[in-house]
Amino acid sequence: MTEKTNKIERPLSPHLQVYRLPLTALLSISHRISGIALILGAIFISIWFIAAVAGEEYYTLLMDFSQGWIGTLMIFGWSVALFYHLCNGIRHLLWDVGVGLNKCGACKGNTIVILATIILTAGIWFYTSENAPDLVDVNAIEITDDEKEEGEE
């Protein structure tokens, strides 16, 4: 009797794997995912200062890595996570005081948060890429000057 009831295939209620998440839910889980990514980013920021204290060779190693394509990709991912978490976090704070805490407000918020994230990320990378050749050139000149001075001494 019990075996028979166990074999009956009962319909399952929609769960995460078969249910297409609405945008609000996708953005909600993205807030957590971006938060975890930012924790990893914070570890990197710590490593930066610890490396600087450990010595110039460690700092240079880290700076070279950050300017390689893997490092740039990581920083890009970090910047997306940061801006998204910042924008969505502000939305969460507004929700906490009761602003926009309804279906219409949430949908409007979705658009604002996504647009703000894209604009901030694109803006900051556009800004830095414009300045990049300038900054890198200045540093390259300074490093070579230091090396020359050291060589002369």
Place this chain on the structure above:
Amino acid sequence: MADDQDFRSPLKKAKGLGAAHAGVHHWMAQRITALALIPLVVWLVYSIVDLKGASYAEFMAWTASPINAVLMIFFVIASFYHGVLGAQVVVEDYIKCKCLKMTKLIAHKLFFTALAIATIFSILKIAFTAG
């Protein structure tokens, strides 16, 4: 009507600690660190853009500046605290095994406390010696 149906004792209400026996401390701390982090993150992004490709000497000089050192320490404390509180919620929500949950909660708190201390120490060391 609502008052008649409230089964909480006056002591429970006065303590205000709720079912979790911890009150709103976690929730409040997460929001307050979030508020602090809004301007700090703007400053951090500005600083990182400014320091892009910086030489060792430039980085040391930047950290040695009192404003940068103080704001960076503030950022480290606020962000690590905020991160630990956030990670705690994620662990509490997704890890079922109670033993593994406790291990993770304690381990990440100890790890991030140690890392925050190491970072603050490093910033102070640079600030006091490289300036």
